[in-house]
Amino acid sequence: MPPDLTAEPIYRAVLESYQRCENSEGFFDTFYVIFFTKSPEIPPRFAETDMEMQKQIIGASLLWMLRLGRGDLIAVQEVEKIGESHSRQGHSIPPYLYSLWLDALCNAIEHHDPEYTPELESQWRVIMEEGIELIVSRY
Numbered sequence: 001m002p003p004d005l006t007a008e009p010i011y012r013a014v015l016e017s018y019q020r021c022e023n024s025e026g027f028f029d030t031f032y033v034i035f036f037t038k039s040p041e042i043p044p045r046f047a048e049t050d051m052e053m054q055k056q057i058i059g060a061s062l063l064w065m066l067r068l069g070r071g072d073l074i075a076v077q078e079v080e081k082i083g084e085s086h087s088r089q090g091h092s093i094p095p096y097l098y099s100l101w102l103d104a105l106c107n108a109i110e111h112h113d114p115e116y117t118p119e120l121e122s123q124w125r126v127i128m129e130e131g132i133e134l135i136v137s138r139y
């Protein structure tokens with residue numbers, strides 16, 4: 001069972017930041033606009049994608065990533081599923097693209113969270129890296 005981080009300030013800080021971002025207008029639009037500029041490899045991978053749908057799905061998956069730290073077994077299963085779908089047998093996403101994904105996410109948070117600080121960004125990175133590690137381990 002993963003450790004329960006719920007009581008830790010870092011978990012609460014990131015969850016509250018997520019809620020401020022989600023409540024702001026166009027957070028996921030900003031995320032994908034920025035993500036697409038991070039590498040010419042990225043936009044073609046979404047050429048056939050319904051981006052409106054994708055923006056809704058990514059919000060849900062960010063919450064699963066956050067819940068990993070709570071020792072939530074359903075969250076572990078959900079993030080493992082993302083690992084399977086992004087593996088060589090699926091979307092085939094090479095591990096180095098995840099750091100661009102995380103940079104884009106942090107850039108979008110900086111734009112949309114009025115309480116953004118570099119320290120908060122580091123906390124986001126710590127929490128998201130746990131999920132990214134799990135996803136990449138399925139590559």
Ligand code: HEM
Binds near residue numbers: 058
């Ligand atoms: C931790 C980071 C990421 C999370 C949480 C995430 C999450 C998701 C989810 C939930 C889906 C839809 C369901 C599925 O196909 O599994 C998806 C689809 C997809 N993701 Fe990711 N993803 C991440 C990183 C990336 C990266 C780095 C790329 C690289 C370009 C990428 C490319 C794609 C593509 C191409 C699809 C399929 C879109 C379609 O259905 O046409 N993802 N992702």
